[in-house]
Amino acid sequence: MIQFENVSKKYAGGQAALQNVSFELERGGLAFLIGHSGAGKSTLLRMIMPTEHPSSGKVIVDGHDLRQLSSRKLPQYRRTLGVVFQDHQLLSDRSVFDNVALPLRVSGFSHRDMGRRVRAALDKVGLLGKERIMPGVLSAGERQRVGVARAVVNRPSVLLADEPTGNLDPELSGEIMDLFEQFSQMGACVLIASHDLALVARYKHRLLSLEHGRLLSGSHLGGENHA
Amino acid sequence: MAAYSAAAILVVRTMPSPPLKKNSYSQGGFKHYLTEHQQTAGESIDQLWIKPFGSLMTILLIGLSLSLPLALIVMLENGDKLVGSWEGQSxxxxxxxxxxxxxxxxxxxxxxxxxxxxxxxxxxxxxxxxxxxxxxxxxxxxxxxxxxxxxxxxxxxxxxxxxxxxxxxxxxxxxxxxxxxxxxxxDLLWMKRLQAMLQIGVHLAQVLALILALVVLFVVMNTLKLLIEHRRNEIEITLLVGGSHAYIRRPFLYLGLWYGLFGGLLAVTVVELLLWWLESPVARMSSLYDSSFQVQSMPLSLFFQVLLFSSLLGVMAAWLEVGMHLRRALAK
Structure with missing residues (x-):
């Protein structure tokens, strides 16, 4: 489903964000992307979105070489992705409903289907009944859950999450992780970047550990090898 | 967090995600596409009211810029009619x-x-x-x-x-x-000279119209540039969730259309007021020359041409400005 083939990324100053990264994540697979700040986690996710392209190597998602994706096909491809951003990336002048409905709106869903899907997604993250509220009056945790609802509302085949539990308490973090697990069980490919090792350790999923842009071959957490 | 509702999970499970090759509006059909346009058109009118002073200034600038060549064209048409009415009495x-x-x-x-x-x-x-x-x-x-x-x-x-x-x-x-x-x-000679001068005037009006059309284009582009900057975050998020360029462009095209249309309406209003103001002095002057000539109001065809032209200018400005922004966003 997601394939990285010898992917390297060098920025203009010569700084290497990723070095020769190769891995494959199957449909229905869930993996944690771990590593310190600046290890290249966000860069790797951005290459799947794709808001960045590799300096060398290939990123293939669902059979599509992302570099070859035309600008006409790019929006269609992005509609198959769900992305949870670290900083929520919500529209502050739109209600919770409108924020969550955005991926459906751009995909051309009817208002009736949009309403059903949005309410279902908000129910999943425990925000049903807050559709009309503006994001500004929500807590950081609630805003993060709106971001999660928006990411899953279109039932994506690939779900990317950049520090999705950064602003959540342990209980909520666990529930969001459970939600991601459910999605992977439904056939979505889920890749979660996190530096919350305690949380990651609670789930027995594949670990992709990045260090200075390199993917370590085997990763261990709490003495358990998940790679 | 509330427990997940089984029904909610079922809804999400059973609804298919759109395949990569389907067109944008396969989900809701053409009717939905039209509804979306209607909604976007309405929202972009609301957008004018968010900053009423700025919108008014832009519309004023467009209206006054267009009214100058339009007034000249209407005056010249009147002059042409006047000469024509005298020509038969050589x-x-x-x-x-x-x-x-x-x-x-x-x-x-x-x-x-x-x-x-x-x-x-x-x-x-x-x-x-x-x-x-x-x-x-x-x-x-x-x-x-x-x-x-x-x-x-x-x-x-x-x-x-x-x-x-x-x-x-x-x-x-x-x-x-x-x-x-x-x-x-x-007596025909001076009329021929006048007609020749009117022809020069028509050419001048055309050049002036072209220059001021460019002014209108840049005014709308600049206004939309500020608005795009203001909505940069929204555009980026929309692109990330799969918004097509057409989807991003749409509200700005409607906004450009409204700016152009209202600017055009203002221009024709200004010119009509000017003609009304000139009506009695011209009638007085005509009577001194034993003529029954009266200032002719703007023909309906010209009225619609102006509105069409100004609206197209607004849409074109929006197209260019959003296109430049999207190219910059893609280049990043």
Missing amino acids: KVSLFMKMDVSEQSGLALSQRLALRSEVRKLRYLSKEQSLKEFESSSGISVPLALLDENPLPAVIILEAKASSSPDDLSRLRDELSLLPEVEYAQL
């Missing part, structure tokens, strides 16, 4: 020599009246010429102070409408050779 005035008697003058006029080019003829004796001068100028000439009436007798020939300017010129040349005639004047 006259040749024959000023008699001072020593030509009234009898000889009348005899000449009778001879000339038989010519095929002449539609109507009027003989003004010296005395009648003086009276006409006094009535048209409002100046009373005290003959007691003068040795004699200084004005000559005049024969005014009105040519047939079918006579071409060349025919009239030839007639004037021929009649000027008559022994009784001191000077023959073709």
Whole structure:
């Protein structure tokens, strides 16, 4: 489903964000992307979105070489992705409903289907009944859950999450992780970047550990090898 | 967090995600596509009210920029009509020599009246010429102070409408050779000159319209540039969740359309007000020249042309500006 083939990324100053990264994540697979700040986690996710392209190597998602994706096909491809951003990336002048409905709106869903899907997604993250509220009056945790609802509302085949539990308490973090697990069980490919090792350790999923842009071959957490 | 509702999970499970190759509006159909357009059009009108002063300034700038060439075009069209209305009344005035008697003058006029080019003829004796001068100028000439009436007798020939300017010129040349005639004047000449000047005016108006259209284009582009900057985050998020360029462009195209349309409406309003304001002075002036000419209002076709042109300018400006922004976003 997601394939990285010898992917390297060098920025203009010569700084290497990723070095020769190769891995494959199957449909229905869930993996944690771990590593310190600046290890290249966000860069790797951005290459799947794709808001960045590799300096060398290939990123293939669902059979599509992302570099070859035309600008006409790019929006269609992005509609198959769900992305949870670290900083929520919500529209502050739109209600919770409108924020969550955005991926459906751009995909051309009817208002009736949009309403059903949005309410279902908000129910999943425990925000049903807050559709009309503006994001500004929500807590950081609630805003993060709106971001999660928006990411899953279109039932994506690939779900990317950049520090999705950064602003959540342990209980909520666990529930969001459970939600991601459910999605992977439904056939979505889920890749979660996190530096919350305690949380990651609670789930027995594949670990992709990045260090200075390199993917370590085997990763261990709490003495358990998940790679 | 509330427990997940089984129904909610079922809804999400059973609904398919859109495949990569389907078109954007396969989910809701064409009707939904139209509804989306309707909604976006309405939202973009609301957008004008978010910053009413800024929107008003932009519309004023567009309206006033367009009203200048439009006013010129309408004035020139009026001038053209005026010349046209006079053209059918082309006259040749024959000023008699001072020593030509009234009898000889009348005899000449009778001879000339038989010519095929002449539609109507009027003989003004010296005395009648003086009276006409006094009535048209409002100046009373005290003959007691003068040795004699200084004005000559005049024969005014009105040519047939079918006579071409060349025919009239030839007639004037021929009649000027008559022994009784001191000077023959073709009144058409100054109208031809005026018409030539009006043609120059039309060209100037076209150039001015082009320059001011560019001004309008840049004004709308600059206004939208600020708005795009303000909504940069929204655009980026929309692109990330799969918004197509057409989807991103749409609200700005409608906004450009509204700016252009309202600017165009303002321009035609300004010009119509100007015509209304000029109506009575022009009517007064026309009456002094024995003309029934009245200022013509803007034709309906021109009204719609202006609205179409200004709306297209707004849409074009929006297209260019959003296109530049999207290219920059893609380049990043």
